[in-house]
Amino acid sequence: MKVSQSATLSPQLLEQSKQLGQRLARLRLARRIKQTDAAVRAGLSRNTVYRLERGDPGLAIGQVLRYLDAIAPGSTLLDLLSESDPALLSLRIREQSKRVRDLTSSELDELDF
Numbered sequence: 066m067k068v069s070q071s072a073t074l075s076p077q078l079l080e081q082s083k084q085l086g087q088r089l090a091r092l093r094l095a096r097r098i099k100q101t102d103a104a105v106r107a108g109l110s111r112n113t114v115y116r117l118e119r120g121d122p123g124l125a126i127g128q129v130l131r132y133l134d135a136i137a138p139g140s141t142l143l144d145l146l147s148e149s150d151p152a153l154l155s156l157r158i159r160e161q162s163k164r165v166r167d168l169t170s171s172e173l174d175e176l177d178f
Contacts, residue, residue, distance in 0.1 A: 086117055086120030089117060089132060103136050114132060133145060
């Protein structure tokens with residue numbers, strides 16, 4: 066009988082699995098790699114990659130490591146968990162800087178009280 070890993074893990078371990086998946090997804094996005102391309106590089110199906118990035122705890126650690134090596138060759142799990150990759154720092158800066166547009170005259174009139 067197939068056992069669901071999600072049902073057997075504590076909530077804290079499920080949260081850690083989810084965070085690992087989110088960090089993998091952010092690293093892939095920071096390096097501007099499509100999910101399908103990363104799957105091909107890692108020798109995994111796109112469905113498996115989707116499950117990895119969602120934090121499915123039922124996947125093997127070997128699959129996680131292959132995926133990490135496919136999106137960031139030479140990176141370790143420690144690098145991923147500490148978020149020390151330069152691409153992640155660049156992504157964080159891009160997310161923080163937002164272009165602000167000038168208010169239209171009607172918006173300015175609404176603010177005049």
